[in-house]
Amino acid sequence: AQSVTQLDSQVPVFEEAPVELRCNYSSSVSVYLFWYVQYPNQGLQLLLKYLSGSTLVKGINGFEAEFNKSQTSFHLRKPSVHISDTAEYFCAVSDLVKDNQGGKLIFGQGTELSVKP
Amino acid sequence: DGGITQSPKYLFRKEGQNVTLSCEQNLNHDAMYWYRQDPGQGLRLIYYSQIVNDFQKGDIAEGYSVSREKKESFPLTVTSAQKNPTAFYLCASHGLTRNEQFFGPGTRLTVL
Numbered sequence: 001a002q003s004v005t006q007l008d009s010q011v012p013v014f015e016e017a018p019v020e021l022r023c024n025y026s027s028s029v030s031v032y033l034f035w036y037v038q039y040p041n042q043g044l045q046l047l048l049k050y051l052s053g054s055t056l057v058k059g060i061n062g063f064e065a066e067f068n069k070s071q072t073s074f075h076l077r078k079p080s081v082h083i084s085d086t087a088e089y090f091c092a093v094s095d096l097v098k099d100n101q102g103g104k105l106i107f108g109q110g111t112e113l114s115v116k117p
Numbered sequence: 118d119g120g121i122t123q124s125p126k127y128l129f130r131k132e133g134q135n136v137t138l139s140c141e142q143n144l145n146h147d148a149m150y151w152y153r154q155d156p157g158q159g160l161r162l163i164y165y166s167q168i169v170n171d172f173q174k175g176d177i178a179e180g181y182s183v184s185r186e187k188k189e190s191f192p193l194t195v196t197s198a199q200k201n202p203t204a205f206y207l208c209a210s211h212g213l214t215r216n217e218q219f220f221g222p223g224t225r226l227t228v229l
Contacts, residue, residue, distance in 0.1 A: 009157065032216055043121075043207055043220035044160075051216055090159060094216075104150075104175070105209075105218055107159040 002027045004093050006108035014116050015083055021076040021111045023091030033074040034092040034105070035065055044090065050074060061085070086115045119144045121221035123208050128226045130202075138193045138224045140208035148211040149191035150218060153177060153204045160207065166191055195226065202228045 007022040025031065032051050036044040048059025055067040065076045074091060091108040121142045130136045140149065148167045152160040162175030166185040180199025185191055191210075195202045205225050209218040 034217060036220075041205075041223070041225070043123075043222045044209075045220070046217050049217055104162060104165060105160075107161075109157060109159040 002031070002093055002095070002106045004091050004106055004108035006089075006091050006111050008111050009109065010112045010114065012114045012116060013081055016080050018079050019077065019081050019085075019113065021089050021091075021113065023074045023076065023108060025072050025074065025091070025093045027072075027093060027095075029095055031093045031095060033065075033067060034094075035059065035063070035074070035076050036090045036092060037061075038088045038090065038110075040087075047076070047089070081113070081115045083115050083117060085113060088112050121208060121210055121219055123206075123221040123224050126222065126224060128224055130226070130228050132228055133197045135197060136195050136202075136226065138195065138206055138208075138226070140191045140193065140221060142189055142191075142208075142210045142219075142221075144210055144212065144219060145188070146210035146212040146219070147188070148213075149185070150209040150211070151175075151181075151183065151191070151193045152207045152209065154207060154223075155204050163193065163206075202226060 003026045005024045013019045034049045035047040038044050048057045050057045050067045058064045063078050088110045090110050092105045094105050124139045150165040151163040154160050161177050163181050164183040166172035182194045207223045208221040211218045
């Protein structure tokens with residue numbers, strides 16, 4: 001069975017500092033990997049995704065993530081955060097399914113990023 | 118603009134009452150999903166549907182029911198059998214040619 005572990009439930013950081021949100025997954029098959037962001041009382045918005053190809057994936061709002069197959073990790077990074085990046089971040093994994101149908105998402109428990117001035 | 122709408126945004130019900138949450142999408146997506154979100158637990162899958170008139174249970178289906186009579190609509194009923202229904206509910210959809218799910222704004226249900 002697949003699972004996702006987000007290693008930090010809360011990450012406080014000062015504005016303009018770099019940040020890394022850690023995500024590890026377990027799966028016996030090849031997977032797609034995603035990072036979503038959720039602002040308070042809102043739905044989830046896709047930040048970036050890894051499907052195949054280059055292991056460094058760039059997303060919106062200056063975020064990027066690196067897929068590391070040997071370590072089964074997909075950590076999210078940003079070199080300089082803003083106050084507006086304060087939100088909850090979710091890592092998710094889904095099976096590769098035939099015919100590009102994608103699959104069900106398995107989510108991590110979320111990481112609350114708090115950016116302080 | 119294409120997207121997913123959920124209504125209402127906030128919903129209050131008395132214990133023992135059934136309540137139905139609405140989810141509508143105009144993205145022409147075949148697959149739709151319902152998730153429940155509780156603090157510190159991430160999102161857990163309640164039900165999903167990959168085609169009209171068909172749906173499958175997710176990880177926490179007990180106390181919930183769904184229908185999928187139209188491609189664009191996937192309502193969720195929270196029944197009185199759900200022991201702890203107070204939560205934030207998120208609907209999502211997924212197209213056959215895309216790899217990510219798109220989410221609605223959510224409905225916060227509070228049972229008093």
